[in-house]
Amino acid sequence: MTERKGYAGNGLVHVKNPHLDSMDEDVLYHLNLGTKTHNLPVMFGDVKFVCVGGSPNRMKAFAQFMHKELGLEGDGKDLKDICAGTDRYSMYKAGPVLSISHGMGVPSISIMLHELIKLLHHAKCCDVTIIRIGTSGGLGIDPGTVVITDIAVDSFFKARFEQVILDNIVVRSTELDKDLVEELLNCSKEIHYFPTLIGHTMCTYDFYEGQGRLDGALCSFSHEKKLEYLKRAYDAGVRNIEMESTVFAAICGLCGLKAAVVCVALLNRLEGDQIKAPHEVLVEYQQRPQHLISIFIKKRLGLYNQMELLDNAFFLNN
Numbered sequence: 551m552t553e554r555k556g557y558a559g560n561g562l563v564h565v566k567n568p569h570l571d572s573m574d575e576d577v578l579y580h581l582n583l584g585t586k587t588h589n590l591p592v593m594f595g596d597v598k599f600v601c602v603g604g605s606p607n608r609m610k611a612f613a614q615f616m617h618k619e620l621g622l623e624g625d626g627k628d629l630k631d632i633c634a635g636t637d638r639y640s641m642y643k644a645g646p647v648l649s650i651s652h653g654m655g656v657p658s659i660s661i662m663l664h665e666l667i668k669l670l671h672h673a674k675c676c677d678v679t680i681i682r683i684g685t686s687g688g689l690g691i692d693p694g695t696v697v698i699t700d701i702a703v704d705s706f707f708k709a710r711f712e713q714v715i716l717d718n719i720v721v722r723s724t725e726l727d728k729d730l731v732e733e734l735l736n737c738s739k740e741i742h743y744f745p746t747l748i749g750h751t752m753c754t755y756d757f758y759e760g761q762g763r764l765d766g767a768l769c770s771f772s773h774e775k776k777l778e779y780l781k782r783a784y785d786a787g788v789r790n791i792e793m794e795s796t797v798f799a800a801i802c803g804l805c806g807l808k809a810a811v812v813c814v815a816l817l818n819r820l821e822g823d824q825i826k827a828p829h830e831v832l833v834e835y836q837q838r839p840q841h842l843i844s845i846f847i848k849k850r851l852g853l854y855n856q857m858e859l860l861d862n863a864f865f866l867n868n
């Protein structure tokens with residue numbers, strides 16, 4: 551069975567679950583939020599941009615950075631973790647920007663997305679764009695390159711996500727918003743200190759064997775087999791590998807959210823498996839998608855101008 555996406559056309563986030571209407575309360579357990587305990591429309595009704603990424607610290611840093619970039623009042627350093635009552639995920643809000651961690655891998659981001667999308671629905675959010683800002687292993691590209699995903703593919707290079715529901719496999723489309731991809735590529739032209747390109751992103755269920763690494767605790771294939779597989783992936787258009795893009799594209803697409811995936815490559819997987827760049831270099835790489843998305847958000851809000859070129863130089867030096 552294949553499921554197709556469909557936008558409601560009214561900009562609202564739509565949940566596709568008839569059971570929700572008959573529940574008198576919805577507890578978003580892993581976010582430590584709920585419809586009876588929190589006034590979700592007041593807390594989140596103005597959200598227009600949701601950025602997600604694996605690491606809680608990265609998502610806190612991004613919220614603080616956006617707080618400063620949007621010129622919001624007060625010290626962004628004081629931003630509170632809205633999900634502080636749970637240690638599953640972290641969530642920060644800077645004006646219309648919500649920044650949330652999702653942990654590693656498909657099951658972790660999937661749980662977060664179910665609860666996040668219900669939150670946006672209960673809060674009556676409208677015209678929300680959601681972007682995953684992550685790290686990845688590059689394929690045939692220099693470390694530090696930022697990849698904007700045009701198609702999220704599985705380990706067989708197919709644009710699909712297979713969800714097991716009861717004892718059925720439901721195949722979901724992993725199509726992403728094409729206009730958003732172009733808009734992001736245009737924004738990247740404002741940044742000159744790292745390359746950005748569009749490519750397919752392969753999503754795997756594991757970091758080691760699943761990504762063809764030779765350095766896990768288990769490995770049953772040769773160096774030659776690994777390279778043959780990765781080169782086939784490259785020839786199929788894959789430019790980076792990570793662990794969340796297919797389910798992210800599938801769930802967001804079904805719920806009417808315009809979604810994008812923007813990940814920096816930490817290494818070139820055709821040259822090795824271990825991530826050996828120094829800590830400071832990896833921290834700076836992780837800021838690259840954040841920088842690109844800050845330009846995108848400011849442009850969307852009409853807050854971006856030529857003076858930003860100076861700010862970009864400042865960002866680079868700090």
Ligand SMILES: O=P(O)(O)O[C@@H]1C[C@H](O)[C@@H](CO)O1
Binds near residue numbers: 684686793
């Ligand atoms: O957003 P992050 O940097 O967590 O994305 C990738 C995919 C996995 O979650 C993790 C593996 O190191 O990094």
Ligand SMILES: O=c1cc[nH]c(=O)[nH]1
Binds near residue numbers: 687816
């Ligand atoms: O190689 C890599 C690096 C980061 N994240 C991944 O999933 N793979």
